[in-house]
Amino acid sequence: MDKKFLVEIEVVDVLGPCPHHKKGxxxxxxxxxxITSKSGNICSRxxxxxxxxxxxxxxxxxxxxxxxxxxxxxxxxxxxPVIFKVSKKAREEEK
Amino acid sequence: MKDSAKPKYESEKFRYKxxxxxxxxxxxxxxxxxxxxxxxxEPAIIPEETDAICLSFLADxxxxxxxxxxxxxxxxxxxxxxxxxxxxxxxxxxxxYPDYPTDGGTVLFEIxxxxxxxxxxxxxxxxDLKEMEKTWAERRKRYQEKHKK
Numbered sequence: 001m002d003k004k005f006l007v008e009i010e011v012v013d014v015l016g017p018c019p020h021h022k023k024g025x026x027x028x029x030x031x032x033x034x035i036t037s038k039s040g041n042i043c044s045r046x047x048x049x050x051x052x053x054x055x056x057x058x059x060x061x062x063x064x065x066x067x068x069x070x071x072x073x074x075x076x077x078x079x080x081p082v083i084f085k086v087s088k089k090a091r092e093e094e095k
Numbered sequence: 096m097k098d099s100a101k102p103k104y105e106s107e108k109f110r111y112k113x114x115x116x117x118x119x120x121x122x123x124x125x126x127x128x129x130x131x132x133x134x135x136x137e138p139a140i141i142p143e144e145t146d147a148i149c150l151s152f153l154a155d156x157x158x159x160x161x162x163x164x165x166x167x168x169x170x171x172x173x174x175x176x177x178x179x180x181x182x183x184x185x186x187x188x189x190x191x192y193p194d195y196p197t198d199g200g201t202v203l204f205e206i207x208x209x210x211x212x213x214x215x216x217x218x219x220x221x222x223d224l225k226e227m228e229k230t231w232a233e234r235r236k237r238y239q240e241k242h243k244k
Contacts (some may be wrong), residue, residue: 015192045173049154049186065189065198073188073195075155077175077203083188083195 003031003058005088009050012071013083021082028094031058038094043082046074050084057088109166110216111208112136114144115156118182119203121190126152127202136211136219137164152185152202159183163206174206181206 011025025040031054034042053070056063064070073081113135117127126149134144137160159172169181176182183204189197213224 013195045158048157049151052151052154065196068196071188071195071197072186073184073192075159075183075186076173077182077184078170079173081184081188083192 002091004060005058006030006035006091006094007054007057008087008089009054010085010087011082012085014080015083016080018074018076018080018082021080028089029054029058031055043074045076046082046084049075050086053086057086060088062088110137110211111164111166112211112215113160113163114207114209115183116205116207117202118205121201121203123190123200124149124185124202125199135160135164136216137161139220141219149185151187152204155186156183163208166208169206179208181208 007029009027009029011021011023014021014023020041020043026038027040027042027050028035028038049072053063053072057070062070070086071083072086073083075081115133115135117124117129117131120127120129126147131146132144133146133148134141140148159169159174162172163169163181169176174181174183183206184191185202185204187197187199187201188195190200191203192201
């Protein structure tokens with residue numbers, strides 16, 4: 001069953017050395033599939049946490065602080081952290 | 096090789112209990128207060144030795160807990176270390192990084208690893224190793240027979 005929205009994850013900042021992501025990297029998800037042709041690097045350490053938000057955003061349920069996009073960071077402490085922005089995207093926007 | 100020159104976490108067969116302690120709270124967290132602990136003996140959380148469990152933080156921890164439990168050096172996983180301790184952050188940047196506001200706060204956790212012997216593990220769960228080894232041998236045999244080239 002098609003989900004209501006695609007989910008876009010964008011790296012908005014990298015606050016320290018990170019071998020995996022750079023600012024501007026994007027991951028596009030048609031839950032549960034990552035659209036690899038429209039996605040950059042995917043960090044396996046950050047993705048499990050991002051998956052919990054992907055499930056909600058794909059159904060149109062946005063979490064986080066009202067009036068601000070959802071911002072999350074990776075859990076690493078010696079690298080980064082990387083700040084990700086999670087947003088829903090209408091399917092039509094991608095066509 | 097001198098003891099001090101040996102890799103510290105060389106054996107994949109060696110198991111560690113993980114004590115994950117809320118070390119710093121920036122500036123608030125509705126789940127953890129400073130000093131709260133979660134204890135893991137892979138693959139389970141030990142409720143009797145756990146003060147609070149945040150599912151959001153569990154998702155942060157999931158990629159790391161098995162490696163940490165089996166002795167992989169936390170530095171190889173991008174975690175900061177200080178002596179025998181390792182550090183991991185929760186996914187919420189809101190408290191620690193004001194440029195990235197959220198509705199929550201940030202918690203920095205200290206990870207303490209305590210080596211476990213088989214006898215230690217038996218304190219946490221009941222099992223009969225001889226019976227398990229018998230089952231594993233049967234399964235191994237079945238697989239190898241089915242996938243024989």
